[in-house]
Amino acid sequence: xxxxxxxxxxxxxxxxxxxxxxxxxxxxxxxxxxxxxxxxxxxxxxxxxxxxxxxxxxxxxxxxxxxxxxxxxxxxxxxxxxxxxxxxxxxxxxxxxxxxxxxxxxxxxxxxxxxxxxxxxxxxxxxxxxxxxxxxxxxxxxxxxxxxxxxxxxxxxxxxxxxxxxxxxxxxxxxxxxxxxxxxxxxxxxxxxxxxxxxxxxxxxxxxxxxxxxxxxxxxxxxxxxxxxxxxxxxxxxxx
Numbered sequence: 477x478x479x480x481x482x483x484x485x486x487x488x489x490x491x492x493x494x495x496x497x498x499x500x501x502x503x504x505x506x507x508x509x510x511x512x513x514x515x516x517x518x519x520x521x522x523x524x525x526x527x528x529x530x531x532x533x534x535x536x537x538x539x540x541x542x543x544x545x546x547x548x549x550x551x552x553x554x555x556x557x558x559x560x561x562x563x564x565x566x567x568x569x570x571x572x573x574x575x576x577x578x579x580x581x582x583x584x585x586x587x588x589x590x591x592x593x594x595x596x597x598x599x600x601x602x603x604x605x606x607x608x609x610x611x612x613x614x615x616x617x618x619x620x621x622x623x624x625x626x627x628x629x630x631x632x633x634x635x636x637x638x639x640x641x642x643x644x645x646x647x648x649x650x651x652x653x654x655x656x657x658x659x660x661x662x663x664x665x666x667x668x669x670x671x672x673x674x675x676x677x678x679x680x681x682x683x684x685x686x687x688x689x690x691x692x693x694x695x696x697x698x699x700x701x702x703x704x705x706x707x708x709x710x711x712x713x714x715x716x
Contacts, residue, residue: 482540484509489539521702536622544600554592589703
């Protein structure tokens with residue numbers, strides 16, 4: 477059995493990168509496998525993790541119980557030929573909200589920032605089986621390589637990090653609800669010291685997100701504005 481098959485079947489995973497300050501970052505993503513490479517994408521509205529990978533190519537992905545580690549490349553295709561040829565069908569299967577967008581007549585003109593994609597891809601230098609789910613994870617740099625570990629929480633809600641290395645860490649909680657219509661996450665940045673996690677920054681929420689047509693329309697408009705602002709930034713990222 478090819479371990480990348482587990483990644484390919486997984487509807488969600490945790491992707492990790494190195495921030496500009498040298499600390500680890502992570503977020504939930506929809507993982508793909510294309511031509512033997514692990515692939516993570518972003519609509520043109522979201523550039524932060526791709527920009528980080530362009531600065532430092534070290535990445536990791538935990539999905540389907542497999543931890544893939546390697547060095548990634550980034551490119552942009554806003555045609556959206558790459559999206560159509562490689563992940564369109566898989567995305568509609570893994571991330572049902574995509575079906576609504578792609579069902580709109582003229583969606584390529586209305587939502588070019590969505591079907592155009594920023595692509596992060598890598599051939600794993602290593603891939604290993606990791607026990608446990610990815611609902612709560614700790615990401616660290618260990619011997620210069622990113623590592624994502626499933627963790628538990630203590631009775632009082634604090635992350636259980638006794639088995640982790642001392643040093644900078646990001647703790648990520650994520651929840652996905654019916655049909656992926658509500659994606660929630662909380663990110664805790666800090667460090668591990670002598671078996672304790674010292675939190676320095678918290679972002680996100682696991683509270684229910686606004687729902688309904690008005691909320692969705694507002695989100696789409698916001699993403700379109702972000703994509704327009706990003707146009708100059710990502711112009712040099714395009715590749716054949």
